[in-house]
Amino acid sequence: MNEKGMTVIVKTVTRYISGLIFLFGLYILLFGHLTPGGGFAGGVIMAGCFILITLSFGKEEIEKFLKHKKVTFLESLGALIFLIMSFLPVIFGKDYFLNIIHQKFGSIYFKFLSSGNIIIYNIGIAIKVMAGIFFVFFILSITRVVVFKGDYKIVKRK
Amino acid sequence: MIEVITSLFLIFMILGALIALESRDLFSSIISIGVVGFILSALFLFLKAPDIAIVQIVIEILTLVILIRATISRDVCFYEDTREFFPFAVNIIFLLLFSIIFISVLKYMPEFGEISSKVREFYLKEGFKKTGAANIVTSVILDFRGYDTLGEATVLFTSILGAVTLLRRRAKNE
Amino acid sequence: MIWILTFILFAIGVYGVVCKRNLVKIILGFMILDYAINLFLILIGYRKGGIAPIISQNENLQEFVSKAVDPLPQALVLTSIVIGLAITALFVAIAIRIYEKFGTFDISKIKELKG
Numbered sequence: 001m002n003e004k005g006m007t008v009i010v011k012t013v014t015r016y017i018s019g020l021i022f023l024f025g026l027y028i029l030l031f032g033h034l035t036p037g038g039g040f041a042g043g044v045i046m047a048g049c050f051i052l053i054t055l056s057f058g059k060e061e062i063e064k065f066l067k068h069k070k071v072t073f074l075e076s077l078g079a080l081i082f083l084i085m086s087f088l089p090v091i092f093g094k095d096y097f098l099n100i101i102h103q104k105f106g107s108i109y110f111k112f113l114s115s116g117n118i119i120i121y122n123i124g125i126a127i128k129v130m131a132g133i134f135f136v137f138f139i140l141s142i143t144r145v146v147v148f149k150g151d152y153k154i155v156k157r158k
Numbered sequence: 159m160i161e162v163i164t165s166l167f168l169i170f171m172i173l174g175a176l177i178a179l180e181s182r183d184l185f186s187s188i189i190s191i192g193v194v195g196f197i198l199s200a201l202f203l204f205l206k207a208p209d210i211a212i213v214q215i216v217i218e219i220l221t222l223v224i225l226i227r228a229t230i231s232r233d234v235c236f237y238e239d240t241r242e243f244f245p246f247a248v249n250i251i252f253l254l255l256f257s258i259i260f261i262s263v264l265k266y267m268p269e270f271g272e273i274s275s276k277v278r279e280f281y282l283k284e285g286f287k288k289t290g291a292a293n294i295v296t297s298v299i300l301d302f303r304g305y306d307t308l309g310e311a312t313v314l315f316t317s318i319l320g321a322v323t324l325l326r327r328r329a330k331n332e
Numbered sequence: 333m334i335w336i337l338t339f340i341l342f343a344i345g346v347y348g349v350v351c352k353r354n355l356v357k358i359i360l361g362f363m364i365l366d367y368a369i370n371l372f373l374i375l376i377g378y379r380k381g382g383i384a385p386i387i388s389q390n391e392n393l394q395e396f397v398s399k400a401v402d403p404l405p406q407a408l409v410l411t412s413i414v415i416g417l418a419i420t421a422l423f424v425a426i427a428i429r430i431y432e433k434f435g436t437f438d439i440s441k442i443k444e445l446k447g
Binding site for chain 3 (some may be wrong): 164
């Protein structure tokens with residue numbers, strides 16, 4: 001059990017720090033319309049938290065709470081949120097991609113809920129980017145090439 | 159002042175790119191490409207683009223992790239450089255042609271820092287009023303130019319689908 | 333001066349893509365091309381003495397409009413960087429598949445093997 005992943009120093013530091021990294025990504029995501037940041041940066045930072053756990057603990061640890069099918073579901077969910085929110089004004093007879101929430105409850109500035117649709121777009125993009133980038137890294141890390149008696153053989157990583 | 163900083167950083171970036179392409183060791187060339195990316199991120203911060211700086215520094219870390227994962231577990235760290243004559247000559251001819259075009263265009267380029275487009279004032283003035291977001295870049299990419307972001311999401315989805323499809327079959331067979 | 337240095341960076345990227353024989357070096361050449369084009373777009377949008385395009389709470393809107401840098405190239409580059417990561421991941425996947433099939437990263441050896 002101890003041979004999986006990296007040494008005990010890396011595991012201890014990861015155990016304390018990974019939650020803080022996830023929280024920082026959430027902050028960058030949710031305040032993307034008032035400060036620098038936004039959906040892309042927040043999603044990539046949250047994916048980096050999961051990649052850190054995968055690198056230091058091995059892939060069995062991450063599969064306990066983030067299964068293969070769940071990642072695929074999250075990626076589709078992000079794209080679906082973005083599409084539904086962009087089609088919402090069409091239902092009410094307005095233009096595509098119109099910011100209807102801000103037009104209805106206007107004149108709130110410099111507050112958390114000040115920009116209408118933009119925060120929901122940000123959440124959708126962040127979920128999509130996080131799931132996609134983590135999935136690519138996961139697929140890249142389970143195939144490995146070893147040299148076995150002079151010829152090449154592909155094994156699944158134990 | 160900003161010209162001196164930009165020129166200095168660009169010279170360091172050119173040196174890093176040359177080392178990355180000419181080094182015999184694959185691992186050290188990947189480390190040099192990381193140096194180029196981090197200098198680029200600092201340069202974005204000097205050019206008043208904090209959004210781009212954050213995204214660039216995070217993406218650079220992830221690219222380094224993916225590239226090291228792809229190369230360091232292989233048994234070829236050193237390699238022989240076999241250079242052929244024909245692509246080299248084609249490249250030299252192409253670059254000469256391209257630099258002639260570039261020099262003839264350079265006369266009409268304005269000075270650095272003097273360019274201003276008309277659409278800039280529209281975005282800055284109306285972006286805050288019409289969307290309520292204090293960050294104008296966010297209001298441009300998610301409200302005025304939402305089609306761009308939609309197309310970008312499609313490209314990301316397609317490329318991830320391609321990578322997964324290429325790699326999945328052999329891992330499942332074993 | 334700055335335009336010429338940016339062009340030199342672009343030329344180094346083209347040299348890496350066309351002349352190098354190793355697949356990893358070709359990927360690095362594409363990344364250098366990406367950096368040069370992003371930097372060129374951001375340099376076009378810069379104004380001397382400009383401020384970042386983010387309004388703070390006690391700031392006059394008229395003064396802000398006259399001083400801020402161009403937000404449009406920044407929005408385009410923000411999209412372009414993330415696409416660059418996705419393209420790099422796809423390249424790495426193709427390179428790994430080629431390595432599994434032929435056992436080398438060198439494309440001139442792959443040409444000989446196909447024969």
